[in-house]
Each structure stands twice: as structure tokens, then as C-alpha cells.
Amino acid sequence: MVTAATQYMSLLGPQGLAKVAANSHANIEALADKLAAIPGVTRAFASPFFHEVVLKLNDDTLKGTSARDVLRALRAQGILGGLALVMEKIGRVIGKIVGAFFAGGRQAVNMLVTNILPFLIFLSFIQGVMTSTGFGNWIANGLSVFTGSLIGIVLFALIIGIPVLSPLLGPGAAVQSVLGTLIGAQIAAGIVPLSLALPALFAISVVDGADFIPVACSLGEAEPETARVAVPAVLFSRFITAPLAVLIGALFSIGLFK
Structure with missing residues (x-):
């Protein structure tokens, strides 16, 4: 050659x-x-x-x-000097950028595997149990009797906002979807006044995110002591603010539907 x-x-x-x-x-x-x-x-x-x-x-x-x-x-x-110095600076900047992206990707994968995936598996399990056993439909049908009046909706929000019960009703929005369908059907049939649609929506949303609080603490890299205090604190705060949310919804629904 x-x-x-x-x-x-x-x-x-x-x-x-x-x-x-x-x-x-x-x-x-x-x-x-x-x-x-x-x-x-x-x-x-x-x-x-x-x-x-x-x-x-x-x-x-x-x-x-x-x-x-x-x-x-x-x-x-x-x-x-000259071009070599410029190339050295460019290489240093590129090295920092690549290192930052690499560290961020490694941290994201670690957080996904250690925090998010176990949470999703747990939610899938709870939703499967609620759906296959019919427990979610049974609770939704039983609670739908409270939606005929404003006082009943307040009681309904207090019941589903119980700190022990709300994390079980939150996964997959299984109970919320059934309740929304039942209340919507009653409003369409004229059984429930249209003015109670907004308070009922606020009452149903009381359990939203109640199951995500432990995962939110872990994603925020909270200390174990902080998580032990934060989870019941948030659940009890949702229980206390549940009737207030319904009353605020009733206040804003005045004159909304004519």
C-alpha cells in the first residue's frame, strides 16, 4: 500500500x-x-x-x-496560548455542561426508581382492589344520598375527608369518577339542584392528592421526621378545610346558574 x-x-x-x-x-x-x-x-x-x-x-x-x-x-x-487557550476554555465549559446533565439524569433515574415507581405500583394495587371488589362503587352509591342538599354535601365532604379514609379513596380517582357520574345524573334528572354542582365538585376534590403526600415528601428530600409529621398534618388540614371548600363553592355558585 x-x-x-x-x-x-x-x-x-x-x-x-x-x-x-x-x-x-x-x-x-x-x-x-x-x-x-x-x-x-x-x-x-x-x-x-x-x-x-x-x-x-x-x-x-x-x-x-x-x-x-x-x-x-x-x-x-x-x-x-492563543487558539489552544480558547480550546481549553471551551473544553472546560463543555465538560461542566456534560457533567451537569449527567448528574441530573442520574438523579432523575434514581428518584424514579426509588420513589415514583413504588408509588405507582401501590396506586395500581389500591385501584385494582377498589375496582375488582366493588368497594369503590359501594362507597360512591352510599355517599350519593348526601348530595341532595348543601348540608348533605358538607357531611359528604367531611366523611371522605377523614384522614384514614381519604388516602384509600384517592388512587386512580375511582371513587371520584363514580361520584361525579352519579351526581351529574341526579342534576340532569332534576333531583339535585343545579346550584349544588360547584359545591359537589369541591366536595369530590377533597381526596385529590391525599395519597400523594408521602411521595411528595420523598421527592422533596424531606427528613423522615418531617414526613412523619407532614403526612398527618396535611390529611387533617384537608379534613378541616373540606366543609369550608364546600361553603366557598356554594357562595360562588350564587347567581352562577339561572
């Missing part, structure tokens, strides 16, 4: 090759002298090749020496 390099070398001839080798060796030696002028850099041994030199750094010099110090010393000797 004849390459461009071999053709170029054949055109130079023996004398031309010797001249190129001498010039290359002189350039390498000049570079080696500049490098050896840096404190702590010495010649290791004579290289058998004309185009390279072998240098070493003393152990004492390496202690506490960073890459920035090495670059500063090279620039002081005039070895590094």
Missing part, C-alpha cells in the same frame, strides 16, 4: 528526510527546554525517537498542584 506519506518521503530522498528529522528534533528540544524551565519538571531519560522527549514531574511538585496551575505555567513559558 502506497500512502501520501510514503510518496512524500520518497520525494524528499535521504538528505531531505535527514533535514526534516533534524528540524523536528530541534523543535522538540526547544519545547523540552521550555518545559524543563518550569519548576519541578526535569528530563526523565533520553528518548530513542527523534520526535519525542520524556519529562517527569517531581512528587513534591505534584502535591497541591491543579490542572489550572499547570496551564498557567505553560502559558508563562509561551507554550500554551
Whole structure:
């Protein structure tokens, strides 16, 4: 195989090759002298090749020496500068960007595996139990009798907002969907006044997110003590604000439907 390099070398001839080798060796030696002028850099041994030199750094010099110090010393000797300096800065910026994306991706995957996936599996299990056993429909049909008046809707919101019950009614919106269908059918049939549609909507939404509170604490990297206090605190706050939400919905529904 004849390459461009071999053709170029054949055109130079023996004398031309010797001249190129001498010039290359002189350039390498000049570079080696500049490098050896840096404190702590010495010649290791004579290289058998004309185009390279072998240098070493003393152990004492390496202690506490960073890459920035090495670059500063090279620039002081005039070895590094201009385009090389620009490329070094660009490489440093790209390295930081790639490192940030890599760390973010690793943290996202870790959070997905340790926090979100177990939560989704638990929700699927609860929703499957509520649907297959008919427990969700039974609760929804039983609670639909409270939707005929404003006081009944307030009681309905208090019942589904019980801290022990609300996390079980939240997954998959199984109970909320049945309740919404039943209440909507009663409003369409004229059994429930149209003015109670907004309070009923606020009452149904009391259990929304009640099952997500432990996962939200873990996603926020809360301490275990914080999670133990935050979960019941939020559930009890939803229980207390449930009737207030219904009354606010009733207030805003005044004059809304004519």
C-alpha cells in the first residue's frame, strides 16, 4: 500500500528526510527546554525517537498542584496560548455542561426508581382492589344520598375527608369518577339542584392528592421526621378545610346558574 506519506518521503530522498528529522528534533528540544524551565519538571531519560522527549514531574511538585496551575505555567513559558487557550476554555465549559446533565439524569433515574415507581405500583394495587371488589362503587352509591342538599354535601365532604379514609379513596380517582357520574345524573334528572354542582365538585376534590403526600415528601428530600409529621398534618388540614371548600363553592355558585 502506497500512502501520501510514503510518496512524500520518497520525494524528499535521504538528505531531505535527514533535514526534516533534524528540524523536528530541534523543535522538540526547544519545547523540552521550555518545559524543563518550569519548576519541578526535569528530563526523565533520553528518548530513542527523534520526535519525542520524556519529562517527569517531581512528587513534591505534584502535591497541591491543579490542572489550572499547570496551564498557567505553560502559558508563562509561551507554550500554551492563543487558539489552544480558547480550546481549553471551551473544553472546560463543555465538560461542566456534560457533567451537569449527567448528574441530573442520574438523579432523575434514581428518584424514579426509588420513589415514583413504588408509588405507582401501590396506586395500581389500591385501584385494582377498589375496582375488582366493588368497594369503590359501594362507597360512591352510599355517599350519593348526601348530595341532595348543601348540608348533605358538607357531611359528604367531611366523611371522605377523614384522614384514614381519604388516602384509600384517592388512587386512580375511582371513587371520584363514580361520584361525579352519579351526581351529574341526579342534576340532569332534576333531583339535585343545579346550584349544588360547584359545591359537589369541591366536595369530590377533597381526596385529590391525599395519597400523594408521602411521595411528595420523598421527592422533596424531606427528613423522615418531617414526613412523619407532614403526612398527618396535611390529611387533617384537608379534613378541616373540606366543609369550608364546600361553603366557598356554594357562595360562588350564587347567581352562577339561572
